[in-house]
Amino acid sequence: MINPHPPHLARIIDRVQESDDIFTLRLRFNDPSIQSAYEFKPGQFNMVYLPGAGEVPISLSSDPDQKDSFFHTIRVAGRVTKGIDKLGIGDEIGIRGPYGQGWPLESAEGKDVIIVTGGLGCAPVVAVIHYVLKRRERFRRLVILQGVKHSHDLIWRASYERWAQAPDTQVLIAANATEAIWPWHIGTPIDLVQQADFDSANAVSMICGPEGMIVAAAKSLTERGLPEADIHVSLERNMQCGLGLCGHCQLGDKFLCKDGPVFAYPEVKFLLERGGL
Amino acid sequence: MPIPHYLPHSSLQQLFEALTEDGYAIVGPQAKENRIDFGEIRNTAELPWGIGLIQDAGASQLVDGPKNRCFAWANGPQAMKPLLFAPREPLWQIRHGKNGYVVDAINPETRRLAVIGLRPCDLSALRIQDQHFLEGQYPDSHYGARREGLLVIAVNCTHPAATCFCASTGDGPGAKESFDIALTEDDNGFVVETGSPEGEQILARLALKEALSTQMETAADNLRNAASSQRRSLVSDNLRDVLMSRLDHPHWDEVAERCLACGNCTAVCPTCFCHAEIEEASLGGNHSLHSREWDSCFGERHGYIHGKQLRPEIKQRYRQWLTHKLATWHDQFGRSGCVGCGRCIACCPVGIDITEEAAALLK
Numbered sequence: 171m172i173n174p175h176p177p178h179l180a181r182i183i184d185r186v187q188e189s190d191d192i193f194t195l196r197l198r199f200n201d202p203s204i205q206s207a208y209e210f211k212p213g214q215f216n217m218v219y220l221p222g223a224g225e226v227p228i229s230l231s232s233d234p235d236q237k238d239s240f241f242h243t244i245r246v247a248g249r250v251t252k253g254i255d256k257l258g259i260g261d262e263i264g265i266r267g268p269y270g271q272g273w274p275l276e277s278a279e280g281k282d283v284i285i286v287t288g289g290l291g292c293a294p295v296v297a298v299i300h301y302v303l304k305r306r307e308r309f310r311r312l313v314i315l316q317g318v319k320h321s322h323d324l325i326w327r328a329s330y331e332r333w334a335q336a337p338d339t340q341v342l343i344a345a346n347a348t349e350a351i352w353p354w355h356i357g358t359p360i361d362l363v364q365q366a367d368f369d370s371a372n373a374v375s376m377i378c379g380p381e382g383m384i385v386a387a388a389k390s391l392t393e394r395g396l397p398e399a400d401i402h403v404s405l406e407r408n409m410q411c412g413l414g415l416c417g418h419c420q421l422g423d424k425f426l427c428k429d430g431p432v433f434a435y436p437e438v439k440f441l442l443e444r445g446g447l
Numbered sequence: 448m449p450i451p452h453y454l455p456h457s458s459l460q461q462l463f464e465a466l467t468e469d470g471y472a473i474v475g476p477q478a479k480e481n482r483i484d485f486g487e488i489r490n491t492a493e494l495p496w497g498i499g500l501i502q503d504a505g506a507s508q509l510v511d512g513p514k515n516r517c518f519a520w521a522n523g524p525q526a527m528k529p530l531l532f533a534p535r536e537p538l539w540q541i542r543h544g545k546n547g548y549v550v551d552a553i554n555p556e557t558r559r560l561a562v563i564g565l566r567p568c569d570l571s572a573l574r575i576q577d578q579h580f581l582e583g584q585y586p587d588s589h590y591g592a593r594r595e596g597l598l599v600i601a602v603n604c605t606h607p608a609a610t611c612f613c614a615s616t617g618d619g620p621g622a623k624e625s626f627d628i629a630l631t632e633d634d635n636g637f638v639v640e641t642g643s644p645e646g647e648q649i650l651a652r653l654a655l656k657e658a659l660s661t662q663m664e665t666a667a668d669n670l671r672n673a674a675s676s677q678r679r680s681l682v683s684d685n686l687r688d689v690l691m692s693r694l695d696h697p698h699w700d701e702v703a704e705r706c707l708a709c710g711n712c713t714a715v716c717p718t719c720f721c722h723a724e725i726e727e728a729s730l731g732g733n734h735s736l737h738s739r740e741w742d743s744c745f746g747e748r749h750g751y752i753h754g755k756q757l758r759p760e761i762k763q764r765y766r767q768w769l770t771h772k773l774a775t776w777h778d779q780f781g782r783s784g785c786v787g788c789g790r791c792i793a794c795c796p797v798g799i800d801i802t803e804e805a806a807a808l809l810k
Contacts, residue, residue, distance in 0.1 A: 171592070174585040175737075176539040176552040200547075221541045221548055222728035222735040247753035262548050264541070408752045410724045413585035416739070417721035418749055420771065422691075423778035428584060444694060446763055 174413055177219045177264030178204050183239060185259055188325040191246040193255060194231065197265065198239045210234055211272025212297035213404060213432045217412045218242060219264030220253045227409040227427070229294040230268060233301060243293040269412040271432050273298055273376055274402055282311040282368040284396075286359055286387040288379025289319060294404045294431075295378045296326065303336065311373075312339045313366045317359030317383070321348040340367055359383070363390035370395035376432075378404040385442050388435050401435035403442075422447060449647060452655040453662055455636035456515065459491045462600075465649050471561035471598055474530060476523065481509050483523030485530070485564070494564075495520065502608035502789065505798030512606075518564065518632045521608035524715045524794055526569045530560060531593045532576060532720065535740035538589075543733040555589050559596030565626070566604050567619035568611075568788040572717030573599070574625050578780055579720050598645060601626040602637075605669040607677050610789030612802055615680035618786040620673040631666035638666040679792075679802045681773075681785060682809055689809055690774040694766065698807045703762035705797050710743030712791035712799075713768065718776075718784045723748065744768050773805060 184196035199205040210230050217225045226248070232241035246255045254263065275298070283302055287295045302309050314333060318324045324343065334341035342362040343354035355362055360383070375391050377384050384403050392398055407419035407426045414428035422441040424430060430438075441447055454462065466473055467489070475488045478495040488494070499512025500520035512519040537553045565573070580590035604613070604620035613619030622629045627646035630637035638658045641647045658666075713719040723742035728735040742749055745764045750757035758764050776784035785801065792800045 171586055171588040173552050173554060173588040175588075176550050179548055179550060219737075221543070222726065222732060224726040224737075225724065264548075264550065406752060407757070408750060411722075411739075413587075414583050415580065415585070415587055415720070415722070416724065416742070417744070418723070418742070420767075420775075422770075423775035425779075446758075447694075447767070 175266075177217065177225070177266040179262050180265045182257055182259050182261050182263070185257075188243065189323065191255075192243065192325050193246075194241055194243045195254075195257075196232075196239050196241050197263070199265065200262070205239075206237065208237075208240070208268075210240070210268035212275065212301050213272035213294055214268035214270050215409075215412070215431065216242065216265050216267030217269070217409075218244075218250075218254065219266070220250050220257075221262075221264065223250045223253045225264075225410070226250045226254075227269075227412060229297070229404070229431075231293045231297045233297070233304060235304075243296070267412060269409075270427055270430055273404075273432050274374065274434075275301060278374040278376075279308045280372075281309065282313065282373035283309050284313045284315070284366060284368050284373055284375040284391065286315045286363075286375060286377040286379070286391075288317045288359055288383035288387075289323070295376055298376055299333065303333070303339075306336075310338065311368055312336075313368055314339070314341045315344075315359040315362045315366060315387075316342070317344045317346075317362075317379070319346050321345040321352050342366065358386075360386045360390050363387065363394060366394070368394075368396075370397075373400060375401045376404070377401065381405070381442050381445065388439070398435045398439065402432055403435055403438065404431045405433065405438065405442075406431065449641050451658040451663060452639045452650060453636060453658040454630065454639045454653065454655055456491075456517075458636070458653060458655070461653050462649070463489070463491055465652050466561045466598070469649065470559055471596075472558045473561050473563060475563040476518075476520075478509055482507060483509075483520055485523065485526055485562070491517070494518075499606070500608060502610045502793040503798075504610070504792050504800050505795050507793045513634070515634050516632055518602045518630075519606045521604060521606060521611050522566055522568070522788055522790065524790060526565055526717065527562065527573050528576065528717050530562065531573075531590050531597070532580065532722075532741075533589070533593075535738060536589060537736055537738045538724070540734065540736045555592055557592045557596060559598070560593075561598040561600060563600040563602070565599055565601045566613075566788070567601065567622040568604075568613045568616075568786040569717055570599065570601055570622055570625040571618040571786040572788070575718045575780055575782070575784065575786075576720065598649075599626045599628070601629040603629060603631040603666075603670055603673075605632060605673050607673050608789060608793070609678055610792040611677050611787065612679040612681050612789060613787030614674040614677045615683065616783065616785055616787035621670045631669065633662065633665050633669065638662055679789065679800070681787060681802050682806055683783070686783070686805065686809075687774040687777045690770050690805075693808050694770070696808050698804070698810075699762045699766050701807075702765050702799060702804055703760065705799055706745075706761050706765050707796060708745040708761045708764055709796060710745040711794045711796065712801075713743040713745060714741060715790040715794045716772075717788060717790070718772075718786060719743075721749065744771070769801070769804065769808075772801075
């Protein structure tokens, strides 16, 4: 029986500071055979290990076709991410994965893709935005609804501005609080669903963010005629093993680490609407 | 179906010797302090002869039992679970050397264990733990290594405690599967059945006589009585759907007022599998050990996620435990997570009773 527990070592080959507390690491496994065999789907995650501190589940933010390395965009949130933030190019960390179910990108082909993301939940879906833009001919419209608490939380601002100029692409951004110059909406991404331009009979939505926002966004989208089965959501819980064994990431009957983190909305609707579970 | 044989108490030591010859370490029950504990034994004299056990909500007391019996009690706080799913064990270590980090997987040292005295409820729990640790996408190599060499000698339950309700969950008091050898004790010895080629091979060397029909009838009577004498029962009709539709039932608040969130119930539950991953760095900083240890959904760290506690109230944690055990477990494992052993009732410091709480929630 293969021991599924120990991580593989990987080296930081680039680091980008995205905002005050968000950074992106470009990583490569030390062992070339592990790197070349490594495959993932956007929406999947790795357990990222800081030796001496522990592991955290972090979604992959790079393009799955980039084979020489992979990216993690990380927000400093707790003890482990605070430690990882201190690392620089050349430093080593442990990685095991990829785990979980990714976004249903194959079944989204030929359809409008509606991305709704709230707060700092944007990393798992930014991988989807890049994926769609790189394979533009396979998809129809791309609608991006991004909400942040404060305008200064918006990372990749230049990217959003650039994406807004792309053909058949609509970018709608909302912030609850803003600095003086804010060309976008003041409020939540839910307010923006009305302005989203998509064909509800031929669209797929992917939502990531706080659970309350997910429920509200799914409700607004279904009110616009999008069937619930075409809505997919990425959820977060305390994932400690990633293997479906440790039990911390359970939500109702689901183990988020192996059954998710991406779910078709009807699978988790009851649990999310209920809340507090 | 192999013919049942009869193993007189006087020949039990021969069974132990056969197991030892085959290289098994024998783990069995012993009377310790005020409980039945499983540990390594070599001699049948170490078994709890003449020991009885009275258990009730929040209470457990060893008493004098029938002198010529060694299995005249129901169960202790633990049996199989800690032997396969270690309460705490290292998974890997990492060192910082001249050329960077080195990760070493730590694999458990295992021995072939023959465990005698498992109850039918324990066998059902073992089956669930096997499903959880071995039959998913990532089989757990640590559990697997220990499981591989395991020989199960079950002892059917003729003396259920007041806390037992295996008859209502369908898990006892007689074993149906998942054993190599199953014994049913009477005053002179055991009716013996085998459930595997390994079990047959061992018994064949003991030159036992076939069980007499009177011995088999006594065994069957004892098991029938063990079932009918159980005072507690778990309502089983549609618990899955009903509990999930009663998440706002006022009884959750009522239980939460009594529950201490101590986690005793999850520690003694033979099916609970939650564990935490922990990291211990050396003071020098160039070495770190990554382990796992049993965790409980009643603890504050269980539902922690980046600075937020998902289930801050005890009510939410008790509800998580009970709805998982009795409701969503069906979706995950195709059956309830409760095997009717009653350990959570006996070991709860305030005597919270899963059968009563489930019944109250159905009202």
